[in-house]
Amino acid sequence: MKDGMGKVAVGAAVIGAAAVVAVAALVVRQRMKSSGRWVRAMDIVKEFEEKCGTPEVKLKQVAGAMTVEMHAGLASEGESKLKMLISYVDNLPNGDEAGVFYALDLGGTNFRVLRVHLKGKDEGIAHQEFTEASIPPALMCGSSEALFDYIVEKLASFVAEEEQMFQQPPGRQRELGFTFSFPVMQNSINSGNLIRWTKGFSIDDTVGQDVVAELTKALNRKGVDMRVAALVNDTIGTLAGGRHTNKDVAVAVILGTGTNAAYVERAQAIPKWHGPLPKSGEMVINMEWGNFRSSHLPLSEYDIALDAESLNPSEQIFEKLISGMYLGEILRRVLLRMAEEAAFFGDEVPPRLKIPFVLRTPEMSAMHQDKSSDLKVVGNKLRDLLEISNTSLKTRKVVVELCNIIATRGARLAAAGILGVLKKMGRDTPRQGGEKTVVAMDGGLYEHYTEYRKCLENTLNELLGEETASSIVVEHSNDGSGIGAALLAASHSLYLEELSS
Ligand code: BGC
Numbered sequence: 001m002k003d004g005m006g007k008v009a010v011g012a013a014v015i016g017a018a019a020v021v022a023v024a025a026l027v028v029r030q031r032m033k034s035s036g037r038w039v040r041a042m043d044i045v046k047e048f049e050e051k052c053g054t055p056e057v058k059l060k061q062v063a064g065a066m067t068v069e070m071h072a073g074l075a076s077e078g079e080s081k082l083k084m085l086i087s088y089v090d091n092l093p094n095g096d097e098a099g100v101f102y103a104l105d106l107g108g109t110n111f112r113v114l115r116v117h118l119k120g121k122d123e124g125i126a127h128q129e130f131t132e133a134s135i136p137p138a139l140m141c142g143s144s145e146a147l148f149d150y151i152v153e154k155l156a157s158f159v160a161e162e163e164q165m166f167q168q169p170p171g172r173q174r175e176l177g178f179t180f181s182f183p184v185m186q187n188s189i190n191s192g193n194l195i196r197w198t199k200g201f202s203i204d205d206t207v208g209q210d211v212v213a214e215l216t217k218a219l220n221r222k223g224v225d226m227r228v229a230a231l232v233n234d235t236i237g238t239l240a241g242g243r244h245t246n247k248d249v250a251v252a253v254i255l256g257t258g259t260n261a262a263y264v265e266r267a268q269a270i271p272k273w274h275g276p277l278p279k280s281g282e283m284v285i286n287m288e289w290g291n292f293r294s295s296h297l298p299l300s301e302y303d304i305a306l307d308a309e310s311l312n313p314s315e316q317i318f319e320k321l322i323s324g325m326y327l328g329e330i331l332r333r334v335l336l337r338m339a340e341e342a343a344f345f346g347d348e349v350p351p352r353l354k355i356p357f358v359l360r361t362p363e364m365s366a367m368h369q370d371k372s373s374d375l376k377v378v379g380n381k382l383r384d385l386l387e388i389s390n391t392s393l394k395t396r397k398v399v400v401e402l403c404n405i406i407a408t409r410g411a412r413l414a415a416a417g418i419l420g421v422l423k424k425m426g427r428d429t430p431r432q433g434g435e436k437t438v439v440a441m442d443g444g445l446y447e448h449y450t451e452y453r454k455c456l457e458n459t460l461n462e463l464l465g466e467e468t469a470s471s472i473v474v475e476h477s478n479d480g481s482g483i484g485a486a487l488l489a490a491s492h493s494l495y496l497e498e499l500s501s
Pocket of ligand 1: 107108180182183199233234235254256257258260261288290
């Protein structure tokens with residue numbers, strides 16, 4: 001009996017020990033597997049970081065290539081990826097603009113209707129009012145008629161609600177500046193044909209059409225009596241709005257859903273301009289720099305795939321690296337690869353991570369700028385947007401690192417672009433006599449993504465060197481593009497003589 005008990009006890013002990021060994025082996029295997037996965041995940045991050053590298057020499061090459069392309073684009077149409085579009089703005093606002101003018105600002109995600117009361121004689125803006133609405137996604141891919149009717153309806157209700165004091169004298173039409181933030185080949189200050197859509201818009205029946213004619217048809221359909229006095233890109237509007245408040249503004253850059261730059265060029269340095277030489281000797285150029293590309297751009301496999309699967313493959317490559325529409329999407333693509341190849345978020349690939357554009361740049365910016373010790377914001381965003389819960393601090397840190405890689409590359413490339421423009425203008429070297437060049441900046445990315453903005457400004461200083469940097473001022477021109485369009489409508493009004501008397 002005793003013996004029998006002993007056998008049972010020994011047997012149990014053997015089985016117990018074997019189980020312990022098996023569990024331990026499982027744990028070790030599990031650990032090895034997860035450390036193997038972690039190593040693989042970190043390799044993906046490292047590889048991506050290397051591909052995104054933007055050392056100073058590379059940025060200078062990018063800037064140089066930008067300058068070269070600017071020359072080519074000014075020489076003749078179709079010579080360069082940079083369209084270098086002639087804006088027909090040869091006189092920027094000087095403070096004399098007077099009267100009540102309207103602006104329609106159709107840019108990316110949102111659009112605005114504004115009314116600006118200009119006092120003239122350097123007294124500036126007496127009063128301004130605006131209303132804002134988002135563009136329903138269905139209208140971004142519908143018909144021209146549907147899109148233009150929608151914006152004109154908003155304009156009509158804005159006008160219908162206004163006070164008696166804004167009524168026009170009999171026989172005089174209200175006048176409007178139309179900020180249309182897409183590439184347009186202008187034929188005059190108030191006409192121009194759409195070259196192509198960008199930023200997720202794709203309305204085939206508008207490409208090649210005169211956008212002012214399309215808008216005018218919609219105004220007629222909706223019975224709104226208004227004349228389109230100026231058609232401007234948002235960069236041109238920002239330049240005009242910026243110049244109105246600061247005479248040193250000579251460049252405008254938009255960093256928002258999309259990106260672009262405009263600057264003041266000597267008319268004689270535009271070989272493709274065959275019109276009369278403007279009195280000012282200057283012409284504002286809409287570069288359409290979003291379409292810039294160069295072998296010096298640091299492209300990763302994720303950028304190549306994003307481009308190939310986009311609505312506009314092979315176009316807007318610079319934009320796809322630096323602007324708000326795409327930064328979050330690049331992050332999603334890297335995270336998806338890590339989930340698929342390194343089980344970064346566990347055995348299952350989180351299904352929501354497979355949805356294109358589910359991670360937007362504002363969310364990425366919030367994660368990047370999470371200052372809490374446990375990266376709570378990162379954890380919450382991963383949970384709420386991607387349905388990935390219980391992430392470890394280690395995992396969250398990697399997510400922040402990726403945000404940093406993507407935003408740093410974008411911001412540094414944007415700074416290189418600005419350097420390219422300054423080089424073309426001959427403003428990249430120290431100036432005599434305290435002369436300043438002001439770059440008016442606008443767009444949600446610049447405005448709200450602080451880390452991006454700081455990195456851009458630091459990089460520009462780094463590239464310019466201390467002495468030159470002191471003569472270049474980067475200024476936020478808040479919503480200058482709408483006001484700029486109203487100012488340009490004023491300076492191209494049919495009633496200029498009446499207004500100035
Ligand atoms: C458009 C430009 C515009 C920029 C910023 C780009 O996608 O092509 O015309 O200025 O976005 O809004």
